[in-house]
Structure formats: structure tokens, C-alpha cells
Amino acid sequence: MSKLYIVVERKEDWSSYYPSEDVITAQEYLEQSNEQDNGKRVQVINLCRSQKYLGHGYYCSLLAEARGHKVIPSVRTISELARKSLYGLALEDLDKLLTKALAGHPYGSADGFTLTLYFGNTDIAPLQDLARQVFEAFPCPLLLVEFRRDRAGWHIGGLKLGSIHKLHEQQEDLFANALDGFSRRVWLKPGRREKYRFDLAILHDPKEAFPPSDAKALKNFVRVGKHLGLDVELIEKKDYARLGEFDALFIRETTAIDHHTYRFAKKAESEGLVVMDDPRSILRCTNKVYLADLLRAHKLDMPATEILYKDNPGQLEGLGERLGFPLVLKIPDGSFSRGVIKVEDAAQLRKASAELFERSVLLLAQEFFYTEYDWRIGVLNQEPIFACQYFMSKGHWQIYDHSASATEVSGDFRTLAVQDAPHAVVELAVRTANLIGDGLYGVDLKQAGDKLAVIEVNDNPNIDCGVEDLVLKDDLYALVLEEFIRRLESQRGGQPW
Numbered sequence: 001m002s003k004l005y006i007v008v009e010r011k012e013d014w015s016s017y018y019p020s021e022d023v024i025t026a027q028e029y030l031e032q033s034n035e036q037d038n039g040k041r042v043q044v045i046n047l048c049r050s051q052k053y054l055g056h057g058y059y060c061s062l063l064a065e066a067r068g069h070k071v072i073p074s075v076r077t078i079s080e081l082a083r084k085s086l087y088g089l090a091l092e093d094l095d096k097l098l099t100k101a102l103a104g105h106p107y108g109s110a111d112g113f114t115l116t117l118y119f120g121n122t123d124i125a126p127l128q129d130l131a132r133q134v135f136e137a138f139p140c141p142l143l144l145v146e147f148r149r150d151r152a153g154w155h156i157g158g159l160k161l162g163s164i165h166k167l168h169e170q171q172e173d174l175f176a177n178a179l180d181g182f183s184r185r186v187w188l189k190p191g192r193r194e195k196y197r198f199d200l201a202i203l204h205d206p207k208e209a210f211p212p213s214d215a216k217a218l219k220n221f222v223r224v225g226k227h228l229g230l231d232v233e234l235i236e237k238k239d240y241a242r243l244g245e246f247d248a249l250f251i252r253e254t255t256a257i258d259h260h261t262y263r264f265a266k267k268a269e270s271e272g273l274v275v276m277d278d279p280r281s282i283l284r285c286t287n288k289v290y291l292a293d294l295l296r297a298h299k300l301d302m303p304a305t306e307i308l309y310k311d312n313p314g315q316l317e318g319l320g321e322r323l324g325f326p327l328v329l330k331i332p333d334g335s336f337s338r339g340v341i342k343v344e345d346a347a348q349l350r351k352a353s354a355e356l357f358e359r360s361v362l363l364l365a366q367e368f369f370y371t372e373y374d375w376r377i378g379v380l381n382q383e384p385i386f387a388c389q390y391f392m393s394k395g396h397w398q399i400y401d402h403s404a405s406a407t408e409v410s411g412d413f414r415t416l417a418v419q420d421a422p423h424a425v426v427e428l429a430v431r432t433a434n435l436i437g438d439g440l441y442g443v444d445l446k447q448a449g450d451k452l453a454v455i456e457v458n459d460n461p462n463i464d465c466g467v468e469d470l471v472l473k474d475d476l477y478a479l480v481l482e483e484f485i486r487r488l489e490s491q492r493g494g495q496p497w
Contacts, residue, residue, distance in 0.1 A: 002041040002199050002245050004183060005029060005069075007060050009048040013165045016172050026056040030063060041199075041272075043183065043245045044071040045141055049163045051078045070244035070271060073140035073161065081138060081159050098147065098154035101126040112148040116162055116171060118178035120241060132238070134159075139241055141182075142167075142175070181238075183245050196231035198488050200481070201246040203235055203264055205253045213252045216465035217477075221250075224477040228485060243267055248274040248484050251460055255282045256333060274487045276480075277439045277459040284436050285459035288364050289332045294435055295454055301428065302454045303328075303446075304367040310357045320346055323367045330364040331356050342368060369453055373414075375445040377421065377429035378461055378468065381438050384430055385479050386468050387421035389414040415470035428452055440480065 004022045007029045008014050014023050024032075026048050044064045048057030051073065061078060064071035073081075115122060120135025122128055134145060134156075142162030148155060167175055202221060204211060213221070218234060225232035235242065237260050243249065249268040255261040255277070262282055268275040277285070284290055295302045304323055308315050320327065329352050331339035339359070341352040356363050378386040391411035418426060429443035432454050442461020446453045462468055469476045 002043060002247060004245065005042065005044045007044060007046050007048060008164070009050070009056050010165075013047065013049070016169075017176055026060050029060055030056075041245075041247055042067070042069040044069045045179075045183065046071055046073060047141055047164050049165055051161050053079075053082070072241070072244070073138070077138050077140055078161070081140075081161055098130065098156070101130060102147075102154055112146070112157065115145045115147065116167075116174075117143040117145060118171075118175045119182040121174070121178045121181070123174060132240075135241060141179070182242055195229075196226075197229040198231070198247040198485065199245065200225060200230050200232045200248045200250060200484055201235045201239070201243065202232060202250045202252050203237075203239075203261065205236065208253060210254065211252065212254060212460045212462050214464045217463055217469070218252065220465060220469070220474065220477050221252075221481065224474050225481050228478065228481050230481055230485065232481075240264065240267070243273065244271055246273060247488055248276075250276055250480075250484065252463075253460070255460055256286055257283065272491075274484055274491060276484070277441075278437065281437045281439045281441070281459045285441070285457050287332045288330055288456060289362050291454075291457060292364060295432070298431075298435060300432055300435075300454060301452050303369045306365045308353065308363040308365055310361040310363075316346075316349055316353060319349065319365055323365060326368045328366045328368055329353060329356055330366065331360045332362060332364065333360070369446050369448070371446045371448055373411075374455060375421070375425050375429070375443075375447060376461065376468075377418075377426055377433075377443045377445070378463075379430055379433035379441045379443060380479060381483055382430065382434050384418045384426050386472065386476060387416045387418050387426065388468055389416070413467055415468060417471050422447065424452060428454065432457060440483075 006014075006020065006023045007026050008023060009026050011023075011025060014020075029044075042064075044060070046057055046060050046064070048055070048060055051057035051061075058075070058078060061071050061073060061075045065075060115124065115127065115131075117131050117135060119141055120132050120139075122131040131145075134143065138159060140161055142164065144160040144162050146157040146159070148157035164172075164175060202218060204213070204218060206215070222232045222234070233246075240260070240263070243264065246268075249264065251261055251265060253261050255265075262279060265275055265277065265279045265282055269279055284294075289307055292302065292305045292307065296305075306315070306319065306323065308319075308329075326342050326344045327349070329341045329343060329349070333339070339356070341356065343349045343352050353363060373389040373391040376388045376390055377384055378388075390413050425445055425447060429445060432443050433441040436457055436459075439459065440461065442458040444455040444458070446455060463476065463480070472479070
């Protein structure tokens with residue numbers, strides 16, 4: 001379980017807020033020893049009145065970093081905000097968002113104004129996205145952002161650290177709400193905190209159409225986690241700055257490189273969290289070109305495959321003869337059957353490749369290998385944990401049918417105990433997953449008689465209530481969560497995992 005310190009320069013600076021055992025003075029924090037933390041992860045929110053060089057606030061952040069605590073603001077942020085020459089470059093791209101964001105807003109008719117950000121939040125809705133980006137660049141509890149307008153348009157004129165003792169009553173409410181969103185542990189009773197060994201964040205998007213885990217499965221992770229001594233909390237994209245208060249991150253949102261899920265994984269890893277799936281696994285799994293090359297190098301079975309290059313249109317000539325029609329074209333980073341087109345002849349090949357080359361300069365062309373279902377073998381830390389058969393959508397050649405005329409979005413399924421799945425299927429799945437890493441993967445394979453072929457490896461495979469958990473039930477959730485606990489305990493003991 002992580003520990004939280006809210007550091008104020010004077011006790012009266014906190015008098016407007018509910019009492020919290022986490023609030024200590026700068027002097028108390030500076031004088032304490034690391035032994036009080038008992039090896040726990042520590043998050044420090046530095047609310048000192050002054051963050052000037054060699055002042056109380058500066059030393060609190062400096063010693064926090066020396067003690068291995070996660071502190072906001074960091075010494076780097078304090079130093080950069082002290083000089084516009086240091087923070088100015090980071091603001092250039094943000095200026096472009098301002099004019100559009102302020103169009104039609106009352107502030108848009110002014111020549112300038114100052115906005116207070118509370119942990120990256122603002123009550124001016126059009127500026128919330130910009131506020132979040134400023135916070136990601138300069139994480140600090142209170143930040144004063146000066147906006148100016150000239151003939152060229154709106155731009156950020158300056159940034160300055162704020163102080164809680166200067167907030168008026170309405171601002172105090174905004175700050176308290178933002179603090180509650182940033183660290184919900186502020187108002188927790190001590191008994192609840194001591195109940196759990198570790199804090200696990202599950203990143204999800206409640207609006208995602210095809211999430212890796214449905215709402216019931218997420219509730220199961222939370223419920224089972226409590227029995228195992230894990231305080232499991234569902235977080236979203238907006239909680240990026242809160243990662244430091246957790247011990248581990250479990251990504252239950254479809255991942256991509258140019259996406260916040262990858263930024264979450266990178267930040268979690270950099271802050272020492274146990275994270276699944278890790279950035280390396282996301283890099284390797286989200287690109288089918290990488291996987292095709294990896295399988296070829298290790299001589300593992302896959303459909304006959306060619307990599308097509310946008311700048312080499314001559315490759316299309318004779319492709320049908322080499323792979324046979326119909327064949328399948330894929331963009332490297334497609335998911336849930338998206339970005340995949342089956343072509344029946346040379347004319348369709350030219351049309352489909354032109355369409356997909358608008359999205360990627362490399363494509364995969366594969367022989368068409370139809371089966372009634374695909375195998376999905378779940379692999380965790382190089383061991384199989386579930387086996388499913390995913391059947392094709394009715395009247396369609398893929399599991400997911402995204403066409404407007406589809407009568408059903410996805411096909412049926414059948415879940416088996418791992419030991420009841422064909423040994424060759426499970427063995428090939430595990431060998432393939434082990435080439436990626438030791439995280440949680442879903443290996444998709446096709447089987448026709450004695451012929452096996454790996455289709456892809458998913459870095460955050462589906463674990464849905466009533467599907468993948470149909471055989472193991474709560475034991476499946478426990479297997480995943482116990483792996484987090486094992487890694488966390490090894491990490492605490494300084495042993496590699």
C-alpha cells in the first residue's frame with residue numbers, strides 16, 4: 001500500500017480543508033527519516049507557499065527525490081518554471097490550440113487573462129484539453145497560466161506556480177475537488193489503508209466499443225483483488241498524473257503506440273510500477289509486420305505472408321499467383337478485425353491496397369486460411385491460463401463483422417480447460433508468446449487438420465465475464481492478480497522477475 005504526504009509550509013494553510021492525517025509541515029517532512037516509510041511507495045504533494053531556489057518548497061522536492069519518493073512538483077518542474085527560456089519551447093505547440101478553444105467564449109473578446117489550473121483541471125471546458133497537456137508537461141498542484149492575445153492570435157504568455165494560501169473560497173472548492181480526483185487517498189480512513197498490501201490501477205475506457213474486459217469482468221478484478229489484499233481502482237485517461245500513487249498498472253483498454261495507453265505504460269514503467277502490458281510488449285504486439293518477421297526468423301508456423309511497400313507497386317504483380325486468391329490484406333496495427341480486407345482478384349487487390357496504403361506505408365498480404373473458428377490461448381508469464389474457440393460471425397469470414405449489413409457484431413465462442421485444448425495448439429501458442437515477453441498475451445491460431453498457423457499475438461487479450469472466465473471463473477482473475485502480487489513482492493525484495 002502506498003503512502004501519501006501532503007506538505008504545507010504552515011499548518012494554517014490547510015485550515016480551509018477537511019483534516020487529513022497525510023498533512024505535515026515542510027519542517028516535519030525535511031526532518032523525518034526514510035525508516036518511517038517501511039519500504040512503501042511514497043507520493044508527495046508539495047504545497048509549500050514558495051518554491052524558490054533553496055527555499056522550503058525547493059528542498060522538500062529535492063529531498064523527496066533523494067528519498068525515492070514520487071513528488072509533485074519535481075525539482076525539474078520547479079527549475080523550468082522559474083525561467084521562461086526553459087519552459088517556452090514546450091508551449092509553442094499548445095499556442096495553436098488556443099484560438100480555436102476560445103472562439104465564442106467570453107474570454108475570447110479580452111486581450112488577456114490568467115487561468116488557475118488545479119492538478120491540470122479547469123472549470124473552462126473549452127480549455128480542459130489544453131490544461132491537461134500543460135499539466136503533463138509541467139505537473140504541479142497549482143499552476144497560473146497567463147494568456148495573451150496579439151495580432152497573431154492567442155498565446156501562452158507565462159507560467160507560474162500557485163499557492164493554496166492565496167486561493168479564495170470558490171477556488172478552494174475547485175482545488176479540493178481536483179485533489180480528490182488526483183489522489184482519492186487523501187480522505188481515506190487509516191483502517192481502510194492498512195487493509196491492503198498493494199495498490200493496483202486498472203486503466204479502462206467505459207465508452208470503448210470493444211474493450212478487452214467488460215464492466216462485469218472489471219468488477220470481478222476489483223472484488224477478487226480485495227480478497228487477495230489488493231486495492232484495485234479503475235482509472236481512465238484523465239488520471240494520467242495519478243500513476244505515482246499506485247504500485248502497479250493493468251491496462252484493460254485497447255493499446256496502440258500513438259495513443260495514451262502507450263504513454264501510460266511508459267510512465268508507469270519509468271516510475272517503477274509493475275505494468276501489464278509493458279511498453280515493449282505493446283510495441284511488439286501492435287505491429288503485425290514485426291510479428292511476421294519474428295515468426296519467420298524462429299521458423300514458427302504462420303500463413304504464407306508477404307510484406308508490401310507503398311513505394312514498390314510492382315509487388316502487386318503476381319501476388320495472386322504467389323499467395324493465391326482470395327488473399328487477405330492487413331494494416332500492421334489493426335485490431336478486432338479492423339483494417340483487414342479480403343480480396344478475390346487482381347482488381348480488388350489494387351483497390352484495397354490503395355485504400356490501406358493511405359493508412360500505412362507497409363501492408364501485410366497473407367494467404368486466405370478459412371476455419372470455422374480461431375483458437376485463442378491466453379498466456380501469462382509463459383504459462384497457458386485459458387483456451388477459447390472464437391467462431392466467425394454469421395455469414396462472414398471474420399470473428400468481428402463491422403459491415404453496416406451485419407446481423408451480429410461477433411460470432412459465438414466455446415471455452416475449454418487448457419488441458420482439453422489440443423497440445424500442439426497450446427504448445428505453439430506458448431512458444432510464440434515467449435518470443436514477445438513474460439506478460440499477459442492472447443495468441444490467435446488457426447487449425448485445419450494437422451496444419452497450424454499463428455495469426456497474431458494480442459498484448460491485452462480479452463478477459464470478459466462469461467467468456468474467457470467460463471471454466472476457471474474467479475480463479476482466472478486470481479491468476480492474473482496473483483502475478484502482480486508476485487512481481488510486487490519480488491520487487492520489494494530487490495529480486496528480478
